[in-house]
Amino acid sequence: MKVIETKDITYEYPDGTKALETVNFIAEKGEIVALLGPNGAGKSTLFLHFNGIIRPTWGTVVIDGKTVNYNKKELMKIRQKVGIVFQNPDDQLFAPTVIEDVAFGPMNMGLSKDEVEQRVKEALYRVDMDGFEKKPPHHLSGGEKKRVAIAGILAMKPKIMVLDEPTSGLDPKGASQILKLLYQLNNEGMTIVISTHDVDLVPIYASKVYIINQGKIIKHGTPSEVFEDVKTIRDANLRLPRIAHLMEILEKKDKLPFNKPYPLTIGSARKRILEEFKEIK
Amino acid sequence: MKVIETKDITYEYPDGTKALETVNFIAEKGEIVALLGPNGAGKSTLFLHFNGIIRPTWGTVVIDGKTVNYNKKELMKIRQKVGIVFQNPDDQLFAPTVIEDVAFGPMNMGLSKDEVEQRVKEALYRVDMDGFEKKPPHHLSGGEKKRVAIAGILAMKPKIMVLDEPTSGLDPKGASQILKLLYQLNNEGMTIVISTHDVDLVPIYASKVYIINQGKIIKHGTPSEVFEDVKTIRDANLRLPRIAHLMEILEKKDKLPFNKPYPLTIGSARKRILEEFKEIK
Amino acid sequence: MGRTIDDYAYSNGLKNTNSLFKVLFALLTMLICVISTSPIIPFIIIFFIMFLIIFKAKIPYKFYLKFLSVPLFFGILTFLFMTLFFGMMEPWFKINLINIIIYKDGFNLGILVFTRILGGFSCLGFLALTTPMTEIFSLLERFKIPLIILEIAMIMYRYIFVFLEETTNMYQSQKTRLGYQSIKGSFQSLGILAGNLFIRTWIRGEQIYISMESRCYNGSIKSFKTQNSISTKNIVLLISFEFLIIIGTYLTANYKIL
Amino acid sequence: MHIMENFLPLQWCFFWYLLTIPVVVYGIIQIKDITEKNPESKPLLAVSGAFIFILSSIRLPSITVPGSTSHPTGIGLGAVFFGPTVTCVLASIVLVFQALLLAHGGITTLGANIFSMGIIGPFTAWLTYKTIIKTGLSSSIAIFFAAFTGDIFTYITTAFQLAFAFPIPNFNTALFKFIGIYAITQIPISIAEAILFVIIFEHILKLRPDILRLLKVIGPRKVKEII
Ligand SMILES: Nc1ncnc2c1ncn2[C@@H]1O[C@H](COP(=O)(O)OP(=O)(O)OP(=O)(O)O)[C@@H](O)[C@H]1O
Ligand SMILES: Nc1ncnc2c1ncn2[C@@H]1O[C@H](COP(=O)(O)OP(=O)(O)OP(=O)(O)O)[C@@H](O)[C@H]1O
Numbered sequence A, B: 001m002k003v004i005e006t007k008d009i010t011y012e013y014p015d016g017t018k019a020l021e022t023v024n025f026i027a028e029k030g031e032i033v034a035l036l037g038p039n040g041a042g043k044s045t046l047f048l049h050f051n052g053i054i055r056p057t058w059g060t061v062v063i064d065g066k067t068v069n070y071n072k073k074e075l076m077k078i079r080q081k082v083g084i085v086f087q088n089p090d091d092q093l094f095a096p097t098v099i100e101d102v103a104f105g106p107m108n109m110g111l112s113k114d115e116v117e118q119r120v121k122e123a124l125y126r127v128d129m130d131g132f133e134k135k136p137p138h139h140l141s142g143g144e145k146k147r148v149a150i151a152g153i154l155a156m157k158p159k160i161m162v163l164d165e166p167t168s169g170l171d172p173k174g175a176s177q178i179l180k181l182l183y184q185l186n187n188e189g190m191t192i193v194i195s196t197h198d199v200d201l202v203p204i205y206a207s208k209v210y211i212i213n214q215g216k217i218i219k220h221g222t223p224s225e226v227f228e229d230v231k232t233i234r235d236a237n238l239r240l241p242r243i244a245h246l247m248e249i250l251e252k253k254d255k256l257p258f259n260k261p262y263p264l265t266i267g268s269a270r271k272r273i274l275e276e277f278k279e280i281k
Numbered sequence C: 001m002g003r004t005i006d007d008y009a010y011s012n013g014l015k016n017t018n019s020l021f022k023v024l025f026a027l028l029t030m031l032i033c034v035i036s037t038s039p040i041i042p043f044i045i046i047f048f049i050m051f052l053i054i055f056k057a058k059i060p061y062k063f064y065l066k067f068l069s070v071p072l073f074f075g076i077l078t079f080l081f082m083t084l085f086f087g088m089m090e091p092w093f094k095i096n097l098i099n100i101i102i103y104k105d106g107f108n109l110g111i112l113v114f115t116r117i118l119g120g121f122s123c124l125g126f127l128a129l130t131t132p133m134t135e136i137f138s139l140l141e142r143f144k145i146p147l148i149i150l151e152i153a154m155i156m157y158r159y160i161f162v163f164l165e166e167t168t169n170m171y172q173s174q175k176t177r178l179g180y181q182s183i184k185g186s187f188q189s190l191g192i193l194a195g196n197l198f199i200r201t202w203i204r205g206e207q208i209y210i211s212m213e214s215r216c217y218n219g220s221i222k223s224f225k226t227q228n229s230i231s232t233k234n235i236v237l238l239i240s241f242e243f244l245i246i247i248g249t250y251l252t253a254n255y256k257i258l
Numbered sequence D: 001m002h003i004m005e006n007f008l009p010l011q012w013c014f015f016w017y018l019l020t021i022p023v024v025v026y027g028i029i030q031i032k033d034i035t036e037k038n039p040e041s042k043p044l045l046a047v048s049g050a051f052i053f054i055l056s057s058i059r060l061p062s063i064t065v066p067g068s069t070s071h072p073t074g075i076g077l078g079a080v081f082f083g084p085t086v087t088c089v090l091a092s093i094v095l096v097f098q099a100l101l102l103a104h105g106g107i108t109t110l111g112a113n114i115f116s117m118g119i120i121g122p123f124t125a126w127l128t129y130k131t132i133i134k135t136g137l138s139s140s141i142a143i144f145f146a147a148f149t150g151d152i153f154t155y156i157t158t159a160f161q162l163a164f165a166f167p168i169p170n171f172n173t174a175l176f177k178f179i180g181i182y183a184i185t186q187i188p189i190s191i192a193e194a195i196l197f198v199i200i201f202e203h204i205l206k207l208r209p210d211i212l213r214l215l216k217v218i219g220p221r222k223v224k225e226i227i
């Protein structure tokens, strides 16, 4: 079932920049979809369409089977369904304490005080930030801020969570904690859409990848389908995952039998190398 | 010859945060040194010591063989020797046009107008941003801003260039452009110090790596020396480069003969795999 | 908001025309509009500048008309206000229904102020849409504006755009979490946004100082600008144009519509 | 409340310029003094100016009176934070930017606009704030009334300026007409703006009381209470 669908959307900023051009993007229920693209490709712009913050200049957005109707009431419903976590946590943590910040969304939904409290507690527990309730956000580390930002969305219990470059600026441990969390949420049924230009992480988590460049979707499919088309990837200022790059070199330059599709993750590379070793023996 | 040396420096922020503890850091002339550490480890704080913006609470800083003396005149000289490129270009580009921003440093050095013009031109050419002179920074992309920020330091012709996370937030192409530029500058004799938590890039470029965690240097040496100590690396919220990780798994789990030191780059991994294949045959 | 006008200033058809020429043209014409005692010359100026902006500066006409809609609205309001309340000499006609007398002098004043506002606004628009702010800084420097003002203005200009972007991001993320739903919520959200923005500006300010110090800043921002002067052809053009409309103003000084 | 380009007759444009220039020059001298003693204050002043600009271009929620081009001036807050003289200079620069970047206000009317929004407004706001603080009332109440009176006096000044320019049939009647119109539209806006400023102030007070302390807006005792 399609939970997010954009139909031929084009978006022009008021100054005339055409940030998106006839973009068709689909996220199915329960998927992890990655939107991969270089700086300025239009990733953030596309995401803002998913909960009606931006209205496409042409085309329509369909959320959960319903065409988005840009009136206040409907937008409210859509924003409860689709939560967006923005790239810079400093842009979304405003409140003086962690607990007040996480409560911001649920409060605006008009929930009872008890319900809000319950949700905040649960959300903070999920992101492993319980115990930080009273801390001011500007005393948290980068990774902690990010997790609180996610909690702020989680507390609204959205069906779909959209994250703009969730790992940028984080150290490896912080990044992998976030990704594990997302993976868990996905296992529990949440649809997740991530934008990134970190090609090494994408294949590990995503079930579907879209490549966007200069406002256009230029490729989509499973990770291995997408990374098979090395030329398109490179033309979009991206590169192969390092593991795949190693395999590519071993195949092309050294004529070793690692042919396409190249393994993208450490796990799959391991298997391939083992197989080859055994065969030779 | 040591161009930067910190001797047992400790730094406490006014609010009491101990950001550095008895740090000994040495950069030799002509090296590329990487300072690797997780968020909040103290990387940026250490860098601010290198040109005397921050004065250590204890310990001394030695630049180019001379102990830093915190008077105005000496500081001026040190800042001409050691240029710092800050992490967020928006913190650094303050002038309304690119050309004025790049000229800011040279003008402060009291050079003649012709000389300034010459240097600005050269610096912009080096970072491949000629033609953008009259543009205001808010019309530049993230990668372009970063390059202008580097040009602003280049125009001062420092002996040592210190860069705080030069590739963060950039797409793969943008990041590799910056690193190529740094590599070139290094080939021409400039000493370069980079902070980062991108472990995959470090081994490719650095000749020496320091690992910092919670304000302390916990390891230093050549990339292969440092990454050999997997435990320390992981304890510092970091990880092995992906290529090394693959080799580690192949050795430990599959008992393949890829023993330590693990290859860190695609190039060296390729060699090792080829060797093994030939041996078996 | 703001962004677009600034964008056109850097990318219009007249961006390479000498900026002193453009500034002088806009200011002198504006002054002539303001001293004009009849609506004729301001009226001509409105259309002349419209021509320049749409055909010479190549600003899309849709954008320019939208740009003009604010002063147009305000101008019409002023016109009605003056016509209805400011007359007293010669009654022109009377609307019996609401018992209001329209006077000729009120109408004439209304028209005059209306054309003056629109004329002046056109000149301001010409300046804003064709001359990059950075060029105006160089001119101000040439005219010996106190350096400290220029320095503060330059840094301010740069950071207006940085903060504009950050404000947009914050606003969007608040909306995502259903801020701005009710009136009370709007106040709360906006107050928090502005409070945060202030704290950020403060942190930014400290950070900028550190990075300036790293580049040997010693208290004053020494300017680095290249100057170019107006060509004689342009001077002649400018003088003859302004002379022409001054004569026009003089000749039409006593003209009144009613 | 911006007076539009070319709205005032030439002699009045000159008159307001002449009246504001000495005050602005005094402010410039003050700023020069401050920045020479503390070089780090230069970028801080500049970013504060940018803050005032942004705050002035944000629309107030929900209460948009038809026909009014008003929005928070942001200048009241500046006056309380930085004092009226410094704010006067920052506001003047902001007004120039508003004219050239947003086409709000104008160049011929700049003098008049600086006089109402950059001089009268900040001075009343600042005086109100200081007076109320002296009586021992809380700083939030002081901020509320500072913002409110600052706004109201700005509008009254503007009404005077318009009545001087168009004293038809006589000054008093014209003044009465202008004030009458403003009273309907601007009093609700001023109240809204005052409420907004209290929220902003309290937010900053909660998050970074040290900044307000540095600006000498709140005394050391208040800071201790918060921490
Ligand atoms: N407010 C705006 N006004 C005008 N143009 C804009 C605006 N915001 C973004 N753009 C432009 O739209 C294009 C897409 O921007 P967007 O931020 O969506 O890219 P992105 O893929 O998210 O990039 P990044 O990886 O750098 O975050 C870019 O060319 C950008 O310059
Ligand atoms: N102005 C300050 N006042 C008090 N503490 C500070 C200040 N700046 C940084 N710190 C603290 O000092 C420690 C080191 O911070 P620093 O910014 O040097 O880390 P970093 O390694 O650069 O991290 P990142 O990768 O996130 O940039 C952190 O615990 C941080 O919270």
Ligand SMILES: [Mg+2]
Pocket: A043, A044, A045, A087, A164
């Ligand atoms: Mg983005």
Ligand SMILES: [Mg+2]
Pocket: B043, B044, B045, B087, B164
């Ligand atoms: Mg740092």
